[in-house]
Amino acid sequence: MKKKSDNISSMQIIMERAIEKNPHNSNVIKAFSPIFIVRNQLMENLRLKKMDSFCFDEVKFRQGVPLIKQGSLFQKDDPWKDIVVELVKSAKGAFPNLRKDWECIESAAVNGNISIDDYLRAVPETEGVVNDWAAKVQASPAAVNIVLRQLARIILEARLKDIAKVIQGIDWQKGYCPICGTHPVIAQIQEKIGHRYLYCPQCSYKWHFSRVICPYCEHHGQQGMDFFFIEDNERESVFACDHCKRYLITLNQATNLNDYNLDVSAISLIHLDFIMQEKGFLPMAVCEWNIFQGNEVERQG
Amino acid sequence: MKKMELVKLIDTTRCTACRGCQVACKQWNELPGLKTKNWGSYQNPPDLQWNTWTLIRFNEVADKDNRVKWLFRKDGCMHCTDAACVKVCPSGALYHTEYGTVGIHHERCIGCKECMAACPFEIPKYDRDTDKVYKCDLCYSRIKDDQQPACVKSCPTGALSIGAKDAMIKKAYDRVKKLGGDANVYGDQFVDGTHVIYVLQEKPEMYDHLPKHPRVPFSVVAWKDFLKPISLLAAGGVLAGSFLHYIIHGPKTPDDIQENKTQGGE
């Protein structure tokens, strides 16, 4: 893992570009960059066993049942312990003030009384499991949440290619991820033809979705879909749905001419999250970085 | 920061000359549409101008068995790797961007028109009112912002596309193989490869204003690659020599000056 593979260095370039474009969010980007770097390194060297048989029911899938609800996407012998150790090591660097939590989590992982199976089965409704584990391991829910989410993300992303083959070419018209059922954290509207792609933070899957339907509550908005953008920067915009009061950060008219990573793009637009939550909206998908607790905001403000 | 080299592919065999790209380029760069006359062709304005950075050229040819062919070619800056214009530009207005394209700082341009003489494709155009030279910069402001050039975005038939250099070159050669006949790729063979390449239906000489062997003019090469470096070297030598003399002999004293004068008198 020592050799700096090119995709690690490209990740650094992407992060530098993100900071250069949104200097006001450099603290958050810098804070999370060790997690992104270690995730790329693990992804680089992870060799997962191919998934054994998976009973995929296409009819159910077409009605909107994601793969994760049709069977386990995780194998018993996935090397999740090593992943947790690596994650905790980088988390110590990223969030030193939670050092105590990281140690508890690492020890719990090493001597085996963390089984992530029930967390993974709960995705996307994982909040309950996270709180239980936090209590059992005496670590803050925020820390446990970061470790478990990243762990699930690494395994799902490493296995994504052959999972996605299963649903190749089948039309998916839902606003949540066809693989892990999570709602998108960011959307990208392609520049040439304007198709909209939703991006899942949990397993990094990207899928096409209509531009005039709200991904969260599926309200048909061809009569009027609200969106917000920063003056003379229409490219970074936010789609908002009045019916379910949810918003979705959207890279408008973007083309991947330069390398870029949607996780980094999402985190570098955190000011849009803040503005929208002040307007009373909530994100379609909750991640580690995009929720500001109400009173917390006042005290810090 | 070294970025990915980009190449724009113009596949003239898909182009229906709807000229949406001409309009899109003017809309994005806010270039005015001026009063023109019909000079006996669909092609208008007649040539590239300071307010026309891309232009569809129409030319009618009759092939061997006298069948009519109507060739359309989207003209504009070829963004050469070995760019003569960048070489000759005294004020650094023309420069290579990190994508390999040729950008232009309008504020630095002094209107010397050197680049117009040097360019093998006769692309840069002068504007009397602003005393500056203008040309397509492959929408550098858009590319930097992760957007395709305005012309590529507007093309309805897929004739224009942009992407990584080798992918685009491969796409061009695949298309030529499929087309057969005289179809050929134009652009990657000259000036160390251009960042705008064509798929042409016919041989290059059938298209007007398209040079058969474009290369950096000899005068520019001679000046830039030989004379200028030598002259700089010479200038450097003089400086070094006089500095060395100062170290060895110390500064010139007033009587020294007197002495020299007499010695030189007879």
Add this chain to the structure above:
Amino acid sequence: MEITRRGFLSLSGVIGSGLVLSPLGIDLKPMMAYAEELNKMNRIKAAKQSTTVCSYCSVGCGLICSVDKLTGKIINMEGDPDHPINEGSLCAKGAGLFDTTEANKHRLKKVLYRAPMSDKWEEKEMDWALKRIARLVKDTRDKGFVTKNAKGELVNRCENIGHLGSSNVDNEECWLMSVKARALGLIYIDHQARV
């Protein structure tokens, strides 16, 4: 704006106090200052996107119109990517449809009236014009109405008013014009479909 914790928890049980950003100890002040500044300078634009259909040829390409909610003006028109006919692309004229909106200064904004023998337009109020037109239509119709034709057949028609246009307006407007013309008894009715 107060996001109460309870408000959080009720959200489909996804968000809990544990998952928020603050305990990670990241300094958010620069970000919040930037957000505040955007708000103060009202550089945050609210806009609305709706779908429409191109009004040039009869292919029926779909477009998405973005409108600045503050000024009510159209700021962008692009191809509708989900439309099965044009799949997001547009031809040169369709891409320039923006130029038929208010952005084109030649658009007619006021009622123009030309008095008999006059050599210039005058601007008039809409109500005055509509009443004057109704008057002219009634007088002309009453004067030239033909109840029975040469053969003595009951025809009830108005032969001295013509109606032209248009295949460039919506269906509902076409039907209204067609029905209005018949109610007035007009028979000289035509438009671009025949030209």
Add this chain to the structure above:
Amino acid sequence: MTNHYIDLKNSDCILIMGSNAAEHHPIAFKWILRAKEQNGATLIHVDPRYTRTSARCDFHVPLRSGTDIAFLGGMINYIIANNKWFKDYVLNYTNASFIVGQDYFFKDGLFSGYDAKTRKYDKATWVLEKEGNGIPKRDMSLQNPRCVFQMLKEHYSRYTLEKVSSITGVSKEDLVKVYAAYSATGVPDKAGTECYALGWTHHTTGSQIIRTMSIIQLLLGNMGIAGGGVNALRGEPNVQGSTDHAILYNILPGYLKMPTGSLDTLEKYLHKCTPESKDPQSANYYQNYPKFFVSFLMSMFHDKATKENEFGYSWLPKMDDGAAYSLMHLFDKMYEGKIKGLFAVGTDPAVSSPNAGKVRKALEKLDWMVGENIFNNETYAFWKGPGVDPQKVKTEVFLLPASASMEKEGSQSNSGRWVQWKYKAAEAPGDAIPVGELTIKIMAEIKALYAKEGGVCPEPILNLKWDYTDYKGRFDSLKVAKQINGYFLEDTVIEDKDKKTKTEFKKGQLVPTFGNLQLDGSTSSGNWVMAGSFTAEGENKMAKRGKEDSTGLGLYPNWSYAWPVNRRIIYNRASCDVNGNPYNPKRKLLAWVGDKWVGDVPDGPWPPQANKEKGKYPFIMKQDGLGALFGPGMVEGPFPEHYEPLEGPLAQNPMSSQRINPAIKIFNSELDKVANADEKFPYVCTTYSCTEHWCSGAYTRWQMWLLEMQPELYVEIGEVLAKERGIKNAEKVKVSSVRGEVECVAMVTKRFRPFTVEGKTVHQVGLPFNYGWLFPEGGSDSTNLLTPTVGDANTFCPEYKAFMVNVSKL
């Protein structure tokens, strides 16, 4: 279109003739190119001029303007002679086996029953023999010399390659090349389609050109199949909708016939308009005509229309029998001073009408004109035109500002019959309001005047239902759309005998399909064809955006609403054999499975034809349910025949002694001069549009980027002719016809070539019609100063595409 735009991708051979798709329908051309990419389709472009469409087609064949029927007639001859026709299809689905009446004959260019004085045919002899029980006689062996097939064969045997080549100026090799390529689609698993536009309709024989193509499509079995049909690429955004809603003198909304003076009672009118068929297998759907007509009257006069007053039949204006009131007739009468007032809504006749010189003189005789548009144009400012002295023009002109299409909510029908709902994006500038609101307000004022002062025949005005505004008094397009769809005016129970079901509908509920319309006044429908654009519960199907496409043919049944009853391809029953199995399993449009049709919405629920009791023929709108090779519906003959244009290069017609179409109306005001085969005007001329401008240019000439690309009027001249006349490229020239002249720039080009016609060299030139004097100032004037006032015999669509001019240096 019988099919629709996306369906072009399903074709194996696309003949683009009478259209310049790449320039004027670029996104339709994208689907044409996709047919070439995906199934290797052959693209053929037949056009007098080599255009940007030709540049992207497999080959281009130039032909002289006005000779399309000769060209296509030759193809019919080729198809029959080389046995390329699709036997099973022709036998079962067309009237090839019918027997033509004894008294019918065709001799030397004229059909039986012609009256030279009135220039009209008495169609009594154009009949098909019937058995005693009224069912048409048929000879399925097609050997009887009087059977339609043999008569067709004999009629087109005169269109030999030599004769056609001599008339059209197309070489014999090119003719065979096109005929062979296209007739290869006469097999079950191949589909051929034709795209046409104004290139075909702008002729004195326009309707018959299109009919010749439909005969070819019937012979090759291309009608009613995916990738087949005859497709009009029309030029205006809602020309299909404006035609459906009949802003036309000869029809009422829903293609119902305008009543004439002789039909003084409703009963007489309905009897004349309702066809009967004794053949149980012919659906003859127009037998429901009375339901549609009465429902239309109910939609106009609502509760004022009762059985006693024949639902207000007498309030409708009646045309004189045999008379016509088209645009050319209107300007003819206006020129005589008989027209006092004119509504000119969203149109620019001073540039786009034929013989614009006469039109502008006619406009000067108006007392008043009301214009409604988004830009000013040459019609509204005619009193400032070249050579007009405002002091002498007494016309009072109102130009009311209107909203553009994205500034109002409503529906638009594309020419593939997709009715799409669109939303209001922004307010219109200044005082502009939608044309619908202007119409409502003007009529409301007129109703008020008649209510207060009375007047001549006020009933239709006072009894007209006119409450289509929202609570703010503004135009409510949804209310009008529902009125067009239609309502149950009383509680109604609909029984379905076959399925033995009973459905109840409440008073005031929307009619879900035109099958439910009644003839007793208990239902209303502003346009029966559009009934079904709403569900009974009020859901607006025009606004649907479903992307499902289970057949993979691009039907998109859940995207918007296609009239009639959301059927995406018309006559689709003909895509299956008599037992309901699809001819081409690779492109399954429809199939009879068990006891119902699966796929596109079928042409009626009845079983396939083979089922003798309940089965029906595929062409359900035709009286005898079969495709018409012998078509007595046309005014100038059941078989299309080539006639020269009104003003052509030849003294007589090489095919017969009838030089021009015997049934066209000849206008003879002193400005309607004609100069046929006149050496003062030796060159054939055609007119067309250009990509950068649109129709009369009244929209696009105001846009600087488009005007910069096509700034002024030009005439495209072949290099040979230019050399002959010493005209250099870009030189200013004068193009003149016997009616008028225009100045423009000469564009010397290789894309026009001289034709050899009847052994003589004939040159052809062409001009765009997008320019007018108002803007850009000092620019060129309208090409239509040159065109003749003459039109198609059936539709009066003017002959812009073939007349004679001279080109001379200035």
